[in-house]
Each structure stands twice: as C-alpha cells, then as structure tokens.
Amino acid sequence: MESQFTWMNGRLVPTAQATVPFLTNALHYGTAVFEGIRSYNTERGPAIFRLRDHIQRLVNSARVLGIKQLPFELDVLIDAAKETVRANHFTDCYVRPLIYLSSGGFNLNVDFASVGVGIAVWEWHQYMGPEALAKGIRANISSFTRHHVNVMMTKAKISGNYANSFLARTESMRLGFDEAIMLDPLGNVAECTGENLFLVRGGKIYTPNVNTVLEGITRDSLVTIAHDLGYEVIEMPLSRDQLYIADEVFVCGTAAEVIGLREIDFRTIGSGESGPITRHLQQVFHQVVRGQEPRYAEWLDAVNAPLMSQPASAVPAE
Numbered sequence: 583m584e585s586q587f588t589w590m591n592g593r594l595v596p597t598a599q600a601t602v603p604f605l606t607n608a609l610h611y612g613t614a615v616f617e618g619i620r621s622y623n624t625e626r627g628p629a630i631f632r633l634r635d636h637i638q639r640l641v642n643s644a645r646v647l648g649i650k651q652l653p654f655e656l657d658v659l660i661d662a663a664k665e666t667v668r669a670n671h672f673t674d675c676y677v678r679p680l681i682y683l684s685s686g687g688f689n690l691n692v693d694f695a696s697v698g699v700g701i702a703v704w705e706w707h708q709y710m711g712p713e714a715l716a717k718g719i720r721a722n723i724s725s726f727t728r729h730h731v732n733v734m735m736t737k738a739k740i741s742g743n744y745a746n747s748f749l750a751r752t753e754s755m756r757l758g759f760d761e762a763i764m765l766d767p768l769g770n771v772a773e774c775t776g777e778n779l780f781l782v783r784g785g786k787i788y789t790p791n792v793n794t795v796l797e798g799i800t801r802d803s804l805v806t807i808a809h810d811l812g813y814e815v816i817e818m819p820l821s822r823d824q825l826y827i828a829d830e831v832f833v834c835g836t837a838a839e840v841i842g843l844r845e846i847d848f849r850t851i852g853s854g855e856s857g858p859i860t861r862h863l864q865q866v867f868h869q870v871v872r873g874q875e876p877r878y879a880e881w882l883d884a885v886n887a888p889l890m891s892q893p894a895s896a897v898p899a900e
C-alpha cells in the first residue's frame with residue numbers, strides 16, 4: 583500500500599505534495615538529520631518501537647549539526663510520527679523523520695538557513711529478506727574507512743555522513759556481498775553501513791564501544807536483552823581477525839533487526855549459518871518488538887494512544 587499522507591512542517595499533506603524546492607540547502611550539502619524508526623503490529627494495534635529514544639536522538643543529531651532552534655517540541659514530533667502512521671492506516675511500517683536546512687545557508691553557515699521538518703512513512707516488512715534472517719548473510723571488510731570522530735560526527739545521523747555508507751555498501755554489493763563491515767581510522771572494527779556489530783566467542787558477547795560508532799537503539803536493546811537472558815556482554819575494541827575466528831557474528835539495526843553473518847571475506851564464520859546465540863537474541867527481539875514480552879512493554883508506543891503534546895512552539899536544540 584502506498585503512503586497517502588506525509589507530515590510536513592506541522593501538518594499532514596498528501597504524500598505527492600510533500601516536496602521541496604531544488605534550492606533546498608540539504609539537497610546540496612547533506613545538511614539534514616534523520617531517524618529510521620519502525621512500527622510493528624502488536625495485540626494493541628500498531629506500536630512504534632522506542633519512539634521517544636529515536637526522536638531524542640533526532641533532536642541530539644540536530645544539536646550536533648549546530649541547529650540552535652527547532653520549530654517543534656520533542657513531544658510534538660512524537661505525536662506527529664504516530665499521527666502519520668495512523669493517517670496511512672499502516673501497521674508494519676518504517677517511519678522516517680527528517681530535519682533539514684531548507685532555504686538559505688549557501689554561505690555554509692547553519693545559522694543562515696531556515697529549518698524544515700518532515701515525517702514520511704512507508705509500509706515495510708523485512709530489509710534483507712527471509713533467507714538472510716534464517717541463514718545469515720555474507721559481508722566483506724570495506725576498502726572505505728568509517729568516519730574519524732573529528733571529521734564527521736558519528737553520534738549524529740547526519741544525512742551527509744551516509745555518503746560513506748553508500749560508498750561502502752555499493753562496493754560490497756557489486757563485489758557480490760550483502761553488507762560491508764567498516765573499520766575505524768585506527769583499524770578497529772566500527773560498524774556496518776547501517777548496523778552495529780557483535781561477535782560471540784566462548785559463549786560471551788563482544789561489541790565495539792560506542793566511541794566511533796552510532797549509538798544504535800537496537801544495539802542498546804540487545805545489550806539489555808542479552809544481560810536479562812544471562813549473557814555477559816563486553817564492550818571493547820575488536821580487530822578484523824577477531825571476526826574471522828569468532829563463533830558467531832551478527833549485526834543489528836532498526837532496518838536489519840538482528841542478522842547473522844555466515845561469511846566474512848570468504849572465511850566461514852562458526853558453523854556457516856546463524857549461530858545459537860544469534861538466533862536466541864533474534865527470536866527474543868522479534869517477540870519484544872511485537873509486544874509479546876511484557877518486560878519490555880514500555881519500549882512500545884501504541885499509535886492509537888492519546889496524544890501527548892501541546893500545540894507546536896519553538897524549542898532550542900541546545
């Protein structure tokens with residue numbers, strides 16, 4: 583089903599009318615920040631997973647980019663996301679808020695541009711398909727390095743950052759792999775083009791700390807779930823060859839959810855399919871996002887629940 587409505591700067595408009603002029607700053611310079619969020623069908627109707635955390639990260643990303651004043655309060659954006667899902671009568675869908683520099687600012691100064699906000703939704707089920715979910719995927723170490731923390735800001739989902747992801751994933755897929763693993767400028771494992779990464783060795787779970795990578799919300803959810811299931815999770819720098827000799831490697835993100843890696847750089851990982859701990863976390867995560875694990879009920883924001891916000895007003899991003 584096509585999306586009928588998109589939220590643009592304070593109101594729902596027909597999606598075909600949710601357009602921006604050619605001289606939109608963000609289109610020329612990647613000066614936008616965005617989120618990738620998912621709504622799932624649950625017994626209580628559609629519910630958005632960790633919506634407040636995503637919108638908070640969106641506002642944080644705007645702050646990192648240097649935007650001083652946002653046109654909408656956090657609660658307004660939360661409600662707008664729900665309103666957009668509801669208006670489109672979607673259950674399982676992807677929610678894409680974007681804060682962008684609109685007109686002005688062609689002197690490369692954020693302070694001289696005006697700020698726009700939109701929220702699009704589209705119906706969506708799986709990013710990598712059922713086979714990837716069951717069997718795992720193949721990845722390579724990218725020839726492109728992930729951002730240095732003082733070149734691009736890795737805590738922010740700034741649109742321009744994603745040129746790096748496009749370089750890496752396009753290369754990977756042209757080489758016949760499914761995903762690229764990126765190393766940071768020191769040569770440690772950072773993350774994939776749109777996922778955080780974990781490995782399992784001797785029953786323990788390891789993941790790079792968040793110093794150089796995006797503070798993934800799925801990563802955070804899995805660390806919590808893994809602890810609750812009794813697994814030890816260790817955050818530390820990881821080298822490329824630690825991936826090769828791991829028992830299991832898996833990646834996670836809003837789009838990919840939890841996906842095992844069965845091969846990296848032509849080396850079979852573990853038994854060559856999604857390993858038992860990967861499958862355990864995958865299975866529990868799928869229950870959590872569908873509201874089947876009462877312990878994590880607060881992570882789900884029912885789309886049909888009453889709205890939270892007051893009428894829109896300006897809010898500082900810092």
Ligand SMILES: Cc1ncc(COP(=O)(O)O)c(C=O)c1O
Nearest residue numbers: 776777778796798799800835836
């Ligand atoms: C570069 C990068 N790393 C990690 C992630 C995973 O983050 P999350 O779990 O919040 O979707 C994403 C997706 O947003 C991403 O773009």
